[in-house]
Amino acid sequence: MTTRMVFSGFGGQGVLTLGQIIATIAMNKGKEVTWMPSYGPEMRGGTANCAVIISDSSIGSPQVITNIDVLCALNMPSIDKFLPKVNPGGLVIYNSSIITEAIARDDVRTVAIDATNIALNLGEAKVQNMVMIAGFLTASDLFTKDDVQAALQSKFGGKPELMAMNMAAIEKGM
Amino acid sequence: MKILMKGNEAICEAAIRAGCVGFFGYPITPQNEVPEYMSTKMAESGGTFVQAESEVAAINMVYGASAAGARVMTSSSSPGIALKQEGISYLAAADLPCLIVSVSRSGPGLAGILPSQSDYFQATKGGGNGDYYMPVFAPNSVQEATDFVQKSFEVAERYRTPVMVLIDGLLGQMMEPVEFSAPNIPQFDKSWAVGPRNGRERNIRNSLDLSPESLEQTNIRRFKRYDEIIANETRVESTVQDGDEVVVVAYGTSARIAVNAIEELGAAGIKAGLIRPITLWPFPNAAFQNLPASVKHVVVVELSQGQMVFDVKLAVAGKLPVHFYGRNGGMIFESPEIAREVTKIVRGE
Numbered sequence: 086m087t088t089r090m091v092f093s094g095f096g097g098q099g100v101l102t103l104g105q106i107i108a109t110i111a112m113n114k115g116k117e118v119t120w121m122p123s124y125g126p127e128m129r130g131g132t133a134n135c136a137v138i139i140s141d142s143s144i145g146s147p148q149v150i151t152n153i154d155v156l157c158a159l160n161m162p163s164i165d166k167f168l169p170k171v172n173p174g175g176l177v178i179y180n181s182s183i184i185t186e187a188i189a190r191d192d193v194r195t196v197a198i199d200a201t202n203i204a205l206n207l208g209e210a211k212v213q214n215m216v217m218i219a220g221f222l223t224a225s226d227l228f229t230k231d232d233v234q235a236a237l238q239s240k241f242g243g244k245p246e247l248m249a250m251n252m253a254a255i256e257k258g259m
Numbered sequence: 260m261k262i263l264m265k266g267n268e269a270i271c272e273a274a275i276r277a278g279c280v281g282f283f284g285y286p287i288t289p290q291n292e293v294p295e296y297m298s299t300k301m302a303e304s305g306g307t308f309v310q311a312e313s314e315v316a317a318i319n320m321v322y323g324a325s326a327a328g329a330r331v332m333t334s335s336s337s338p339g340i341a342l343k344q345e346g347i348s349y350l351a352a353a354d355l356p357c358l359i360v361s362v363s364r365s366g367p368g369l370a371g372i373l374p375s376q377s378d379y380f381q382a383t384k385g386g387g388n389g390d391y392y393m394p395v396f397a398p399n400s401v402q403e404a405t406d407f408v409q410k411s412f413e414v415a416e417r418y419r420t421p422v423m424v425l426i427d428g429l430l431g432q433m434m435e436p437v438e439f440s441a442p443n444i445p446q447f448d449k450s451w452a453v454g455p456r457n458g459r460e461r462n463i464r465n466s467l468d469l470s471p472e473s474l475e476q477t478n479i480r481r482f483k484r485y486d487e488i489i490a491n492e493t494r495v496e497s498t499v500q501d502g503d504e505v506v507v508v509a510y511g512t513s514a515r516i517a518v519n520a521i522e523e524l525g526a527a528g529i530k531a532g533l534i535r536p537i538t539l540w541p542f543p544n545a546a547f548q549n550l551p552a553s554v555k556h557v558v559v560v561e562l563s564q565g566q567m568v569f570d571v572k573l574a575v576a577g578k579l580p581v582h583f584y585g586r587n588g589g590m591i592f593e594s595p596e597i598a599r600e601v602t603k604i605v606r607g608e
Contacts, residue, residue, distance in 0.1 A: 105434065109263050112436045120263065120434035124289060125373060125589075145519035146512075147433045150593060 086141050088227065089149045091167050093134035094159025094180070099214030103157065104135040107221070110228045110236040111139040119147035132162050139227065155225070157217055158184065159200065168193075178220030180213065196220040203257045212254035219258025230255070261436035266401045266426060267292035269437045270360055271300060273408040274332055277442040279358070280306040281331035283320035285313055285339060288372040289428035290362035293334040314339045318346030318359075325355040326464040328452030330412055334360035336428075337378050338369055341386060347421055348387025352466030354451070354481065356415030358408065359393075359423045362431040365589040373589025374428035374512060379566035382425045383540045390478055392485055394492060395423045395539040397510040401435035403537075409442040414492055416447040418484045425539065427562070429512045429591070488541060495543030499532030501551040505605050507597070508534045508559045508571050517560055519594035520601065527598070529605055539567070547574035557581045558601050562591060 092104040101122055108118045122135045136149035153171045158164050159180040171177060173192040182201035198220045204213035222230055233255060241248040264272070271293055274282075282297040294310060301308040307324075311317035317333050324331040335343060340361045350357060361382060365375035382395045394414050396407040404426055411422040453462045468474040496514075498521075499506055505524075509517040514535040521531045532554075534546050547557075557579050559568040565583045572581045584600040586592045602608075 105263065108434065112261060112263055118263070118436060121429070122432055124428070124432050143518075144515075145522075146516040146591075146594060147429070147435075148591060148593070 087144070088139045088154045089152055090137040090139070090155040090157065091134055091149050091153050092137065092157045092159075093132055093163035093167055094214075096131060096133040098133075098159045099211065100133055100157070100159055101135050103214040103217060104137045106215075106218070106233075106236055106240070107227075108137045108139070109239070110232050111137075113236055114228065114232060116140060117142065117144050119144050121147040121149075132160065132166070134163065134167075155221075157220070159213065159217065160184065161186070164188065176224055178217060178224065180217065182213075194224060196224045198258050200258065204254060207250065207254060207257065209250055209254075212251060215251045215254040216258040218255050222255070223259055261438050263434050264401060264437045265292055265432060265434050266404050267362065267431040268296045269401050269405045270334075270408050270424065271296040273405040273439060273442075274358065274412075275300055275304050275306070276439055277330070277409040277412050277444060279330050279332050279412065281309075281321075281324045281329050282306070283309045283311050283317040283324070283331065283333050284335065285311050285317050287314075287336045287339045289364055289374070289431050290334050290336050290360070292431070293360060293362070314342035315346065318343040318350075321357045321359075322346060322350055322353070322355060325350065325357045326353065326453050328449040328454065330356075330416070332358035332360065334362065336362050336364050337366050337375075337381070340378065340381060344381075344386035345388075347393065348385065348389055348391060349466050350421040351387070351391035351393060351481075352389060353464045354419040355421065355464060356412075356419055357421050358411045358415060359421055360408070361423055361425045363425065363427045365587065371589045372428065374430075374591060375563060375587060375589060376427055376511060376513060376561050377563035377566065377587060378425070379539060379561070379563065382423055383542070383570070391481070392488075392540050393421050393423055394418075394488055394541070395425050396494075397425050397537060397539050398430065399511050399514045399535065401430065401433065401437050404430060405437050405439060409440070409444070412442075413444045414488070416444070416449075418488050419451075420484070420488070425511070427512050492538060493541040493543050493545075494537035495546045496535040496537060497532065497546050499534060499546075499550060499554070502553050503530045503532040503551060504553060505529065505531045505556045505558060505601055506534055506550060506554050507531055507601065508536070508557060508567070509561065510536045510539060510567065512591070513560050513562055516592060516594050517597060520560075520597035523594055523598040524601055527602065529602060531601060536567070539570075542570045542574065544574040547571065550579070554579065556604050558604055559583050560592070560597055560600075561585045563587050
């Protein structure tokens with residue numbers, strides 16, 4: 086089984102890091118993974134995105150241009166750009182704090198996460214990407230909260246306050 | 260333990276673990292993570308990091324440090340490698356080992372920063388002057404890039420030659436799980452190195468030789484070492500088996516995409532095998548000898564207008580039709596695109 090994902094948002098919303106965390110979780114579970122950033126010329130305030138592929142077998146091309154299984158969108162331009170390329174039956178996890186229009190596809194599953202607002206209420210806008218992880222926990226069986234905790238432990242283990250903040254962000258999103 | 264790492268960074272970590280003590284480079288996209296990583300980690304490991312004033316300066320610093328017997332490297336991307344070509348020729352001529360990492364972007368000229376494979380000629384045919392070759396490893400994953408960096412230092416020192424690891428922006432920028440092995444590089448004799456004489460004869464590592472008799476013999480001796488490299492270090496992956504109608508040839512990033520295309524072709528009833536050259540020089544000619552009689556076509560796919568295809572044609576030696584499909588400029592084919600082109604060729608459309 087192979088899951089092809091795109092994480093997309095404004096530069097600064099943490100989508101590249103979010104993709105890395107998801108890839109790390111899958112790697113820790115023994116899956117084959119690739120993470121590929123868009124690294125073309127981008128302007129400040131433009132969109133950033135990365136592709137993550139998780140598979141039980143070896144992965145060929147790391148690019149995800151079409152046939153998206155999971156789209157994690159943190160801003161409206163990401164919906165405009167990638168929604169048409171989501172597979173029928175695919176999953177769209179979106180940041181409903183700033184994506185206020187309805188998702189214009191009735192053949193995909195959608196999960197709205199009030200990510201930016203939840204992060205602001207926690208007093209740390211930077212964790213809006215972490216809030217989005219809640220969408221994976223509620224709408225997919227790719228990994229569990231324990232898997233997330235283990236992956237974050239390896240990243241933030243030395244900084245308990247960051248660990249607590251990030252786990253709190255995920256809890257609030259659920 | 261596996262860790263998730265960018266190709267560019269994994270290369271650095273591999274080099275440091277392989278005992279590389281000097282990095283000399285100059286920034287250029289898409290390989291900037293290499294000097295960035297080295298600027299902190301090389302210092303932490305007790306080595307030397309220099310951001311030189313230019314690519315030309317960097318490759319000549321490599322020359323000097325290598326001549327003194329140090330295990331050193333540089334890295335750059337397409338136009339930057341072009342600037343290093345003179346130095347590479349001098350390193351080859353002075354029989355000096357080193358690693359050159361090339362993370363190619365699109366060309367010609369300054370061109371674009373997105374992945375491309377249009378530097379196959381640059382890597383394998385040299386832009387530097389004179390009769391010389393340089394072993395070139397073309398990994399197709401972050402793990403292979405890691406492994407071949409370590410292998411490169413061994414090949415460089417065993418045969419006293421510069422060695423290149425050639426990837427592209429995609430392999431440099433992508434992250435994959437990687438596991439670092441404990442590098443086991445033998446101690447090679449470096450009595451040729453310059454430095455304190457301690458009573459021995461003076462060592463000079465120079466390429467200038469105005470005596471034609473001596474220069475010819477020096478070059479012939481070097482080509483005997485090239486023969487050993489061809490015999491011992493040529494690497495290829497082949498999945499070709501009896502019954503395959505078509506052989507797809509691709510290296511590096513293209514080979515990853517070709518693997519998907521071959522699966523799609525198989526599902527559509529077209530049996531295809533892959534030949535993936537891992538060393539681009541020496542080119543794995545033997546993989547193209549004695550192909551099964553079922554094979555009717557060879558299709559080379561590259562992210563260029565067609566460069567490796569010429570080496571494939573030499574290897575196939577006119578026995579089969581050799582076709583080409585490529586994209587360039589930073590455009591990357593998707594696997595259905597390759598499958599469609601191969602299908603057209605097989606069906607004679």
